[in-house]
Amino acid sequence: xxxxxxxxxxxxxxxxxxxxxxxxxxxxxxxxxxxxxxxxxxxxxxxxxxxxxxxxxxxxxxxxxxxxxxxxxxxxxxxxxxxxxxxxxxxxxxxxxxxxxxxxxxxxxxxxxxxxxxxxxxxxxxxxxxxxxxxxxxxxxxxxxxxxxxxxxxxxxxxxxxxxxxxxxxxxxxxxxxxxxxxxxxxxxxxxxxxxxxxxxxxxxxxxxxxxxxxxxxxxxxxxxxxxxxxxxxxxxxxxxxxxxxxxxxxxxxxxxxxxxxxxxxxxxxxxxxxxxxxxxxxxxxxxxxxxxxxxxxxxxxxxxxxxxxxxxxxxxxxxxxxxxxxxxxxxxxxxxxxxxxxxxxxxxxxxxxxxxxxxxxxxxxxxxxxxxxxxxxxxxxxxxxxxxxxxxxxxxxxxxxxxxxxxxxx
Amino acid sequence: xxxxxxxxxxxxxxxxxxxxxxxxxxxxxxxxxxxxxxxxxxxxxxxxxxxxxxxxxxxxxxxxxxxxxxxxxxxxxxxxxxxxxxxxxxxxxxxxxxxxxxxxxxxxxxxxxxxxxxxxxxxxxxxxxxxxxxxxxxxxxxxxxxxxxxxxxxxxxxxxxxxxxxxxxxxxxxxxxxxxxxxxxxxxxxxxxxxxxxxxxxxxxxxxxxxxxxxxxxxxxxxxxxxxxxxxxxxxxxxxxxxxxxxxxxxxxxxxxxxxxxxxxxxxxxxxxxxxxxxxxxxxxxxxxxxxx
Numbered sequence: 001x002x003x004x005x006x007x008x009x010x011x012x013x014x015x016x017x018x019x020x021x022x023x024x025x026x027x028x029x030x031x032x033x034x035x036x037x038x039x040x041x042x043x044x045x046x047x048x049x050x051x052x053x054x055x056x057x058x059x060x061x062x063x064x065x066x067x068x069x070x071x072x073x074x075x076x077x078x079x080x081x082x083x084x085x086x087x088x089x090x091x092x093x094x095x096x097x098x099x100x101x102x103x104x105x106x107x108x109x110x111x112x113x114x115x116x117x118x119x120x121x122x123x124x125x126x127x128x129x130x131x132x133x134x135x136x137x138x139x140x141x142x143x144x145x146x147x148x149x150x151x152x153x154x155x156x157x158x159x160x161x162x163x164x165x166x167x168x169x170x171x172x173x174x175x176x177x178x179x180x181x182x183x184x185x186x187x188x189x190x191x192x193x194x195x196x197x198x199x200x201x202x203x204x205x206x207x208x209x210x211x212x213x214x215x216x217x218x219x220x221x222x223x224x225x226x227x228x229x230x231x232x233x234x235x236x237x238x239x240x241x242x243x244x245x246x247x248x249x250x251x252x253x254x255x256x257x258x259x260x261x262x263x264x265x266x267x268x269x270x271x272x273x274x275x276x277x278x279x280x281x282x283x284x285x286x287x288x289x290x291x292x293x294x295x296x297x298x299x300x301x302x303x304x305x306x307x308x309x310x311x312x313x314x315x316x317x318x319x320x321x322x323x324x325x326x327x328x329x330x331x332x333x334x335x336x337x338x339x340x341x342x343x344x345x346x347x348x349x350x351x352x353x354x355x356x357x358x359x360x361x362x363x364x365x366x367x368x369x370x371x372x373x374x375x376x377x378x379x380x381x382x383x384x385x386x387x388x389x390x391x392x393x394x395x396x397x398x399x400x401x402x403x404x405x406x407x408x409x410x411x
Numbered sequence: 412x413x414x415x416x417x418x419x420x421x422x423x424x425x426x427x428x429x430x431x432x433x434x435x436x437x438x439x440x441x442x443x444x445x446x447x448x449x450x451x452x453x454x455x456x457x458x459x460x461x462x463x464x465x466x467x468x469x470x471x472x473x474x475x476x477x478x479x480x481x482x483x484x485x486x487x488x489x490x491x492x493x494x495x496x497x498x499x500x501x502x503x504x505x506x507x508x509x510x511x512x513x514x515x516x517x518x519x520x521x522x523x524x525x526x527x528x529x530x531x532x533x534x535x536x537x538x539x540x541x542x543x544x545x546x547x548x549x550x551x552x553x554x555x556x557x558x559x560x561x562x563x564x565x566x567x568x569x570x571x572x573x574x575x576x577x578x579x580x581x582x583x584x585x586x587x588x589x590x591x592x593x594x595x596x597x598x599x600x601x602x603x604x605x606x607x608x609x610x611x612x613x614x615x616x617x618x619x620x621x622x623x624x625x626x627x628x629x630x631x632x633x634x635x636x637x638x639x640x641x642x643x644x645x646x647x648x649x650x651x652x653x654x655x656x657x658x659x660x661x662x663x664x665x666x667x668x669x670x671x672x673x674x675x676x677x678x679x680x681x682x683x684x685x686x687x688x689x690x691x692x693x694x695x696x697x698x699x700x701x702x703x704x
Contacts, residue, residue: 060516062623065524193677221676224627226618229420230662231676233413249526250627253619257528261536261545283526283619322523 037098037112040075042091043082050093051086051345051352053078053338054119056110056134058126061101065279065322066126066329070149071096072318073331074123077338079317087342088350095119099126103133110134114142120352123147123337126330128195135161145354145361147341149333151275151296153199156381157411160358163382164340164374165333166297168203169409170387171274175295176207176244178389178401184242184270186216188235190228190255193220197246200274204244216240221247228255232262235269245273253283260288277328281395292392296327298371299390301399306368310335325370332370336383340364340376372404382408415542417663421656423548426555427614428655429648431628432635433562434606436647439636441579441599444496444503448488448511449632450625451518452604455481456611457529458518461620464529470616471532477612478605485604489597497596511625519622531616551613558609559648566644575599579642631658634687640697649698657683 042050055074058067078094086092095117099106106125113119114137122138122145125131131148138146139160148156151165187208191197197220205215216238219231228251235243243264247255256271265271271292278300281289300311314325325331344360345352365375372386387406390397435449446452456477463473488510496503531547539549566572578585578592586592611625618624631654639650661679665671674682 062524064519068524219676222680224623225676225680226627227420227424227659227662229416229424229659230666233416233663234666237413250618250621250623253526253528254617257617258545261543263543279525283528285528285530288528322525 038096040094042093046090050091052093052119054095054113054122056097056124058101059098069323069329069331070334073334087345110137121145126150147337149337150330153196164337167408168200170406171295172204172207174403177211180211180213186241188240189218191220191246192248226254232258236262242270256284275328277326286395289392295389297385298327298332299397301397339366380411382410415540419544424659425655426552429651430610431632432647432651434603435632438603440642447508450629451511451514452607453611454625456608457615460612474612478609481608482601482605486601489600526619526621528619529615640699643699646697646699
């Protein structure tokens with residue numbers, strides 16, 4: 001009876017089962033084919049063909065703002081390389097695949113880069129879970145070089161995989177003693193519950209304790225938790241001096257707001273958050289994050305002329321982009337990764353054979369870059385780079401300390 | 412002092428939950444469909460306020476306009492798309508989810524995938540029984556009470572409310588009495604959307620504007636309606652209140668000595684769902700099965 005009614009009603013409204021199915025199939029097809037791939041072809045021919053670089057990053061999905069910034073950066077670097085005559089005379093061709101913040105989609109798209117486009121190197125992945133998902137299709141089955149550009153939890157010592165973002169040692173070794181020297185002894189480590197905060201905290205705890213500080217509590221929250229009254233109450237009640245935060249958006253906004261409303265900063269509390277960059281300045285009101293300390297390889301405030309030139313070039317090439325060139329979105333790591341690769345291929349005289357480039361990458365070095373020069377630590381798959389401590393002040397970052405060529409201490 | 416803070420925080424979150432659930436419950440009760448785009452109506456309300464804030468207009472004005480804007484969008488979507496799904500509850504879920512997805516991704520594009528704060532019209536905090544509490548949270552509590560009371564009065568005391576209830580009880584009979592259920596459904600859907608818009612507008616200063624703001628509340632809202640039961644006004648409100656109280660409430664369990672190692676924050680979140688499932692098992696039709704308004 002009910003079915004009869006439903007069917008009659010459906011017919012009356014002009015929706016048949018067949019019609020619905022047809023519609024669904026069309027929609028599913030459109031979603032499956034996707035629109036996220038792109039090629040920037042080489043502008044001139046060379047006997048050995050172009051050098052093909054694949055970018056696999058999150059163009060769509062929750063961290064699309066970072067992926068788009070990385071893709072912009074890659075286009076900028078490759079344009080500059082090609083304008084200067086390519087690498088060892090060979091033009092560079094750039095291929096983009098969207099990893100869509102979805103590991104299943106990403107693995108398929110990365111395979112396309114390797115099997116269909118036959119790229120010589122893949123750069124990309126932003127989250128650690130994405131790196132874990134795509135490194136096997138790239139490095140082992142794909143037998144291709146992989147560069148991972150984002151700051152992360154460390155411990156990635158896979159052959160042919162180069163990490164060009166900062167490690168926990170680079171982010172904590174200078175920042176934590178600096179925080180403790182300012183009189184912050186009691187630390188709280190509120191964190192989002194996934195791999196990066198767990199491993200970063202493990203490292204941070206060691207540094208805190210080695211420098212005479214104390215961890216009052218270390219807690220992990222669901223990634224989308226947006227209510228922190230119990231945590232804030234504990235921080236205030238336990239008289240915590242420094243909140244070393246690894247809660248991520250969307251939770252971090254309400255968390256900092258509740259902390260501010262409870263009078264944490266007013267009573268001398270210090271916020272620290274090592275992934276905070278210019279993209280996150282708008283998450284909270286200025287006063288809610290006043291004094292927040294971050295430690296990254298690049299800030300837009302850095303006065304080094306080369307860094308400012310990169311920012312100006314980026315702005316000139318993408319005048320209307322909402323995606324900023326920042327360290328936390330892996331744009332600085334992308335820049336560094338591509339330029340180190342360039343140096344390695346120059347060293348092999350244009351040979352892009354995986355083992356040859358891998359060998360040359362071990363000693364690759366760039367004199368200049370965002371935040372300064374950088375060099376790969378031979379056999380360690382990570383880079384030495386300059387690190388900066390910056391504090392949020394009236395809605396922007398002021399760089400307060402600079403450390404030269406900090407060791408990644410990995411592998 | 413701790414108790415005041417605890418009660419206040421729970422009340423504040425409960426209010427937000429109730430506001431979100433109110434619109435969802437009205438639509439679910441009336442048309443018998445779950446509107447999976449409800450979270451995005453919340454998002455659109457928040458986005459409207461954000462637009463006012465970036466344009467330099469007063470935030471409170473944005474909060475007044477948001478329900479009207481979202482209600483109008485709801486009306487257009489109902490007339491254009493959603494009304495085709497009333498006889499097909501499962502297709503309605505998929506269809507409204509798709510609508511929600513489209514709205515969410517458009518907003519994500521407009522925001523560049525980033526997070527932005529929206530200032531409260533009334534910033535700062537005040538002292539309540541010796542505890543500093545957020546002024547805006549206090550206002551949200553008061554507004555929620557007023558809106559719930561207003562909606563209840565509208566449904567039970569006005570002739571339009573009577574017609575809505577008639578259409579809810581027996582659509583065929585209501586139609587034969589000359590009540591246009593088509594019009595009523597369109598109005599109710601727009602009303603539900605407007606409530607969601609208001610919820611989003613009021614909550615956005617507490618959190619921030621980002622594309623997934625609504626989805627966060629949709630799952631808990633859905634659970635609240637399941638708990639409260641469909642077909643009544645009080646049911647979803649009660650369900651929303653319970654979920655709203657459990658979410659921050661269980662987080663405080665670890666402050667009890669002896670439980671601190673047992674109830675970590677992730678476990679507290681899971682516990683909300685465990686309790687909800689147990690209640691649904693015990694009362695499959697929700698808290699309020701009989702006695703319509």
